[in-house]
Each structure stands twice: as C-alpha cells, then as structure tokens.
Amino acid sequence: MKVLIFGASGMVGSGVLRECLAAQDVESVRSISRTPVNIQHAKLEQLTRPDFAAQPSTLDDDDLRNVDACFFCLGVTAAGLTEEQYTKMTQTLTLSVAQRLCQLNPEATFVYVSGAGADSTENSSTMWARVRGVTENGLLRLPFKRVHILRPAVIQPLHGAVSKTRSYRIFYSLVGPLLTVLRRAFPEKILSTEIIGQAMLSIARSGAADSVLESAHIYRLARHEKPAIG
Template identity: 65%
Template sequence: MKVLLFGASGMVGSGVLRECLLAPDVERVVSVGRSALPLNNPRLVQSIRPNFATNTSAITDDDLRDMDACFFCLGVSVAGLSEEEYAALTFSLTMAVAERLVSLSPQATFVYVSGAGADSSERGSSMWARVRGKTENALLRLPFKRVHVLRPAVIQPLNNAVSKTDSYRAFYKILRPLLTVGRKLFPSQVLSTEVIGQTMLQIARHGAPVSVLKSAEIYEVSLKDGKNSLLR
C-alpha cells in the first residue's frame, strides 16, 4: 500500500506516520510538508514543499500519482483567524489537494481528520464548525474509491507526538495522567494517536461502515487489526 500523508509534523499526523511505518503492508509513505522531518526510514519519502499551503501547484503530480490512500491530518487553530483566513487554510487548501489527487489517484481512499462538533448543515453559529462541515461535505462528493471523515474529540498523544500549538501542549502536559486514566476507563471516548493511525489504516484496507466516524466508531474500527488494547 502506498500512502500519501499531509500533516506529519503535527500531533495527529506524527502518530499516523508512526503507525504507517510499523504496518507491514505499507510499502511507501509520501509525506508532503513545509520542512524536513527528523526521521529516516527507507519506506518514507519526504516531499518538502515550503509554500504548498499558499501555492498548491508546488505539489507535483509525482507526489500524488498512484496512491492507495491519502491521510489528511493538516489542521490549524481557529484562534485569531477570520472566517476567510480559516476557510483558506481549511477548506480551500484541502479541496485543492483532494481535487488534484482524485484526478491522478481515483482508486485511493481519502481519510480526513476533522473534529467533534463539525457542522454538516454549514449553517450553525460556530464559524470553525461551519467551515469544517463544508469541507467534509465537499470531500464526500469527490469520486475517490472511498472517502471517510474522522471526528475525534479527546485525543491523547503517545510515543512523543506533540501538538504544534503552545496552549494545546500545555493542556496535554498538565492533563496527561487524567487522559491516561480516561483512556483506560473510556477507551471509545478518549482516543490516542495510535488509535487514530490504526483506524486510518483499517479504513484504507477495508473501508468503514459509515462515512463520518465519531469517537466510538473510530475506536471500533481500530480494534479490527487486533493490535489495540486498553493499555495503549
């Protein structure tokens, strides 16, 4: 399986990358990012495109061609952004990539990391939720082999995965013990970066019963490979 990954330097994306490189059926991971990752692996191809967020033409056709799956883990904090700015970095960027990808790899499975509370109606009062919902809806209309949306709520970073947002890093550091306990007691509600990565891989292999997966569905799909446990 050939996987295209966006957002590998972020908390979720780095966890997804780790699971991809551990999976024996993943032949190659192409990571598109603005800077190099501090990681060497024979199955990892780093496509460094410093300006791709504002100029998606910097992403070459070779980056997108013949992929079996795309795991789209890019995300920005809404804090301090106008709706236009947030939409440019969320809706416009995602769709520009996805629309090119579907023309070059229509057989691919596209998995998009959204968030709990995304607004599929696109009419709610929450700006970020409307934009996320609009992005989800547009992706689900594209003619990929499969499109699935993940809407996790609480995620615990494992294996040195770190958020790029200062406030989130502080949050995870302070609440790490509580998150660990919560994940053991309520594993279908408090997910981990491992679970997210395992779920994406299972969706790429076999699909999922629903197009939009909330926390409980994400956890259930992750169990299908037999790796996940309450201790992870």
C-alpha cells in the same frame, strides 16, 4: 499499499506516520509537509514543500500520483483567525489538494481528520464547525474509491507526538497523567494518536460502514470490534 500523508510533522500526523511505518502491508509512505519530519526509514519518502499550504498549486503531479491511500492530517486552530483566513487554511487547501489527488488516483482512499462538532448542515453559528462541515461535504462529493471523515474529540498524543499549537502543548503537559487514566476508563471517548493511525489503516484496507466516523466508531475500527465493508 502506498500511502500519502499530509501533516506528518503535526501531532495526529506523526502518530499516523508511526503506525504506517510499522504496518507490514504498507509498502511505502510519502510525506508532504511544510517542515521535515525527524525520522529516517526505508519506507519513508519525505517531500518538504514550505509554500504548498498557501499555494497548493506549487505541488507537482509527481508529488501526488501513484498512491493507494491519502491520510490528510493537516489542521489549524481557528483561534485568532477570521473566517476568511480559516476557510483558506482549511477548506480551500484541503479541497484543492483532494481534487488534484482524485484526478491522479481515482481508485485511492481519502481519509480526512476533521473534528467532533463539525457541522454537516453548514449552518452552524460556530465558524470553525461550519467551515469544517463545508470541507467535509466537498470531500464526500469527490469520486474517490472511498472518502471517510474522522471526527475525534479529545486526543492523547503518544510515542513522542507533539502538537504544534502552544496552548495544546501546555494542556497536554498539565493533564497528561490524568488523560491516561481517563482514556483507559473511556476509550471510545478519548482516543490516542496510535488508535487514530490504526483506524485510518483499517479504513484504507477495507473501508468502513459510515462515511463520517465519530470517536466511538474510530476506536472500534482500530480495535476491529466492528466489521468494515468494501
């Protein structure tokens, strides 16, 4: 399996990258990010594209072609952003990349990391939830082999994964030990970056019963507690 990861330098993306590199059935991993990942591995091809988030058209077709699965882990917090800014960095970027990727790899599986609370009706009074919902719906309309949306809630970074958002880094530094205890007590509500990576690989291999997956379903997929479907 050939995997393409967007956002491997971020917290969730780095966890997904780790699981992909460890998986025996993953032949190669291509990472596209604005900043390089501090990892060297025989499977890993790093493509640093500093401007692609602002100008997705700067990606070459060769950056995107010949992949079996794409894990789209890019995301920004809506704090301090206008709806126009957040839409451009979330909806516009994601759909622009996904549309081109679908043209080049229609038999690929596309997995998008959204967030708990995203609104599929597109009518929420909460700006970020509405924009995420519009993004999800746009992705689900694309004719990939499979499209699945992950909506994790609380995520614990493991194995050196670090958030790029300062407020999140402070939060994790303060509650890290407590979060470990809570995750063990409530594993279907508090996910780890490891679990998310394992669930995404499970989806790439054999799909999932639902297109939109909340935390509990993500956990069960990672733990193979619920059968997937093709």
